[in-house]
Amino acid sequence: MLVKIKRSWELPDRAATPESLYLSRRQVSKSIAAGSILAAAGPILSACSEEQSQAEAANSGIPEEIANHQSGANAYYPAPRNSAYTMDRDLTPEDLATSYNNFYEFGTHKQISRAAQALQSDPWSIEIGGMVESPKRIGFDDLMRQVNLEERLYRHRCVEAWSMAVPWSGFPLARLVELAAPLSGAKYLRFETLHDPSTMTGQQAGFYEWPYVEGLTMAEATHELSFIATGLYGKPIPKQNGAPLRLVVPWKYGFKAIKSIVRITFTDERPVTFWQSSGPREYGFWANVNPEVAHRRWSQAQEEPLGLGHRVPTLLFNGYAGEIGDLYAGLEHEPLYM
Ligand SMILES: Nc1nc2c(c(=O)[nH]1)N[C@H]1C(S)=C(S)[C@@H](COP(=O)(O)O)O[C@H]1N2
Ligand SMILES: [Mo]
Numbered sequence: 345m346l347v348k349i350k351r352s353w354e355l356p357d358r359a360a361t362p363e364s365l366y367l368s369r370r371q372v373s374k375s376i377a378a379g380s381i382l383a384a385a386g387p388i389l390s391a392c393s394e395e396q397s398q399a400e401a402a403n404s405g406i407p408e409e410i411a412n413h414q415s416g417a418n419a420y421y422p423a424p425r426n427s428a429y430t431m432d433r434d435l436t437p438e439d440l441a442t443s444y445n446n447f448y449e450f451g452t453h454k455q456i457s458r459a460a461q462a463l464q465s466d467p468w469s470i471e472i473g474g475m476v477e478s479p480k481r482i483g484f485d486d487l488m489r490q491v492n493l494e495e496r497l498y499r500h501r502c503v504e505a506w507s508m509a510v511p512w513s514g515f516p517l518a519r520l521v522e523l524a525a526p527l528s529g530a531k532y533l534r535f536e537t538l539h540d541p542s543t544m545t546g547q548q549a550g551f552y553e554w555p556y557v558e559g560l561t562m563a564e565a566t567h568e569l570s571f572i573a574t575g576l577y578g579k580p581i582p583k584q585n586g587a588p589l590r591l592v593v594p595w596k597y598g599f600k601a602i603k604s605i606v607r608i609t610f611t612d613e614r615p616v617t618f619w620q621s622s623g624p625r626e627y628g629f630w631a632n633v634n635p636e637v638a639h640r641r642w643s644q645a646q647e648e649p650l651g652l653g654h655r656v657p658t659l660l661f662n663g664y665a666g667e668i669g670d671l672y673a674g675l676e677h678e679p680l681y682m
Pocket of ligand 1: 441444445446447448449501502503537556584585586598599600601602603604
């Protein structure tokens, strides 16, 4: 049961902008063309140095199983919005959030949306292992039957100083932890993206240590804000945004939000993440947003919301400080903001 508390990021309690008020496509393209969004492009280390169908099937003679499989994804959306998560700013235009992406498996630039269509996201399963009662593999459709989908409006702050505000659909990561039944000694979750260089051609590049790996502490993973997104803008999540399921931890820099997850391992050792192994002097395990702690190569004080055309101040914990509370008490000696 969600208790409605006053949240730091509910400045004026303004509803999300209806689609009709989103910036026009032309305004958005102009802003990109002017280069205003590319806040901190750099060399190689840049990324992060920058219901109807079932009834139809019943009538059409299509076996139910096949019909469900074909239509299953769409049958879940739109999911009911959880009104506890309101937004202080306009939502990012859908066409921009789905065409300006970071997904290094398909290239180190932002225009990977077409290449990402090569991802085979159906069928899909996640392997759950390590310190759990019994390791298992859960099929995506099976997982979807065991969770309640909801929609949440969240901000997303890339470490490169661009940001967006989008409606994710999905379920609390805490629910997945519950289904995984970790042993009491488990301290961390280690997430892995699919490793398939034949379709994810970016993985043919030797420089990075594939697959993409991310990690969270158990306390972070079971925090109410931690979310597994399976949908975006009231539809199944596009491949370029991390189909069929990706992590969303809105108080952390965007690179923590690992896409297209195939494996979750519960462990008592802190995972070494993709970005830590690629650039240990620039990227750490925690990666909590803090405008006062600069990246080694640029300030984190401001960000440019995609399509806005100008910068706005970045907020501590990306505006979620009230929710975060004392999650990091006793960890002040750790590099919490890199
Ligand atoms: N597997 C994988 N996950 C990833 C990335 C990536 O390159 N590979 N990029 C991260 C970064 S740096 C950001 S900012 C977000 C971008 O998410 P979006 O493209 O949906 O906006 O995905 C994160 N998750
Ligand atoms: Mo990012």
